[in-house]
Each structure stands twice: as structure tokens, then as C-alpha cells.
Amino acid sequence: EDQVTQSPEALRLQEGESSSLNCSYTVSGLRGLFWYRQDPGKGPEFLFTLYSAGEEKEKERLKATLTKKESFLHITAPKPEDSATYLCAVQGGLSGGSYIPTFGRGTSLIVHP
Amino acid sequence: DAGVTQSPTHLIKTRGQQVTLRCSPISGHKSVSWYQQVLGQGPQFIFQYYEKEERGRGNFPDRFSARQFPNYSSELNVNALLLGDSALYLCASSLGGWTEAFFGQGTRLTVV
Numbered sequence: 001e002d003q004v005t006q007s008p009e010a011l012r013l014q015e016g017e018s019s020s021l022n023c024s025y026t027v028s029g030l031r032g033l034f035w036y037r038q039d040p041g042k043g044p045e046f047l048f049t050l051y052s053a054g055e056e057k058e059k060e061r062l063k064a065t066l067t068k069k070e071s072f073l074h075i076t077a078p079k080p081e082d083s084a085t086y087l088c089a090v091q092g093g094l095s096g097g098s099y100i101p102t103f104g105r106g107t108s109l110i111v112h113p
Numbered sequence: 114d115a116g117v118t119q120s121p122t123h124l125i126k127t128r129g130q131q132v133t134l135r136c137s138p139i140s141g142h143k144s145v146s147w148y149q150q151v152l153g154q155g156p157q158f159i160f161q162y163y164e165k166e167e168r169g170r171g172n173f174p175d176r177f178s179a180r181q182f183p184n185y186s187s188e189l190n191v192n193a194l195l196l197g198d199s200a201l202y203l204c205a206s207s208l209g210g211w212t213e214a215f216f217g218q219g220t221r222l223t224v225v
Binding site: 044105 | 161
């Protein structure tokens with residue numbers, strides 16, 4: 001069974017204080033690892049897809065990296081508008097080509113001005 | 114470009130009732146997935162449909178069913194509602210089964 005564990009559960013930062021969120025996973029045959037941002041009461045907003053160990057992707061103040069066991073979402077010089085819950089999901093290689101992703105519980109990030 | 118649209122946005126139902134939630138995918142996307150998200154948890158996969166066929170089913174009881182129409186829109190039906198069915202129901206669309214999914218704003222279902 002695929003598993004995703006995100007840490008920390010909650011993180012409070014001062015504006016400009018860089019940090020990293022962790023997503024540890026176990027999956028049979030990784031097809032893709034996804035990062036989403038979710039604001040309260042809203043649907044998740046797609047950020048990144050990573051497919052293989054060593055891959056990195058960047059978007060504004062966010063950078064996602066991937067190893068064989070975990071992924072990191074680095075936030076550089078965060079601003080209050082970066083406050084949200086960040087979700088990680090993995091998609092394993094099930095037979096038959098079905099798409100059954102597993103999500104973590106998320107990291108709640110609050111950035112204080 | 115219109116994103117994924119879901120209706121209704123909020124819904125209150127009584128235990129034992131039935132509910133139908135609707136989803137329109139992004140234009141050009143042929144795959145629709147449904148998720149249930151309870152407060153403080155990540156989304157839990159319910160169904161995926163691709164080209165009107167069920168491609169995946171999560172660990173949910175038979176009270177949950179779904180279908181996809183020729184225009185790729187989808188409905189999620191839940192029968193015999195329980196208090197524990199109260200959650201945010203999310204629809205996501207993607208080009209195919211192995212690509213990233215884009216979510217709608219969700220339907221907040223409250224069962225009383």
C-alpha cells in the first residue's frame with residue numbers, strides 16, 4: 001500500500017525566513033509525485049510534478065526536489081500570501097493503468113509579516 | 114479558460130437522503146476523478162473515469178457511485194447519507210490517467 005507522510009504538520013515562519021517542507025513516501029513504482037497548495041475551503045491548486053530522483057522544479061519562491069524516498073518543497077524568502085496548506089501526493093505503478101493517487105495530510109504553513 | 118467547475122458549492126442533506134454532485138472538466142480533458150476531503154486530512158480518492166469508463170475505485174462503500182457523460186462531465190452520487198459523509202467533495206480533471214490533475218473548488222456537503 002502506498003503511503004505518504006508529510007512533516008511538519010504545521011509551520012510558522014516570519015516573512016523572509018526560508019524553510020523546507022518534507023514529503024516521505026513509499027510506493028511501488030513511482031509514476032509521479034505532485035505538490036499542491038490549498039487555501040481554506042478551496043480546492044487544491046497544482047504546483048509541480050516530479051517524475052524521477054534528482055529532478056527539480058521551481059516556481060517563484062518555491063522549489064521542489066525529489067529523491068528515491070522523499071521530496072522537499074523549499075520556500076525561499078516567504079511572504080504572508082504563501083500561507084496555505086501544502087499537499088504532497090504520489091501515484092504508483094498499478095497494473096491496468098488505473099490512476100489511484102495517495103495524498104499526505106499536508107503541512108499547514110503560516111507566514112507572519 | 115474555464116477551470117474545473119463543480120456544483121453546487123454548498124449542500125445540506127439529512128441522514129438517509131441521496132445526493133448528486135456535478136463536475137465539468139477543463140476543456141480537452143478526458144479524465145475526471147472524485148475525492149473526499151474531511152477537515153484536517155488530505156483528499157481521499159473515490160473514483161476515476163476516463164473516456165466514460167471507470168478506471169479506478171478507492172476504498173468507499175457501494176453507496177458511492179459515479180458516471181461520466183459523452184461531453185466528459187461527471188456526476189457523483191451518494192445514497193443513504195451518513196453523518197460521516199460530511200466533507201468537501203473535490204473533482205479533478207486531467208488529460209489522461211498519468212498526468213497532473215487540476216481541481217475544482219469543491220462541494221461542501223453537510224449531513225445533519
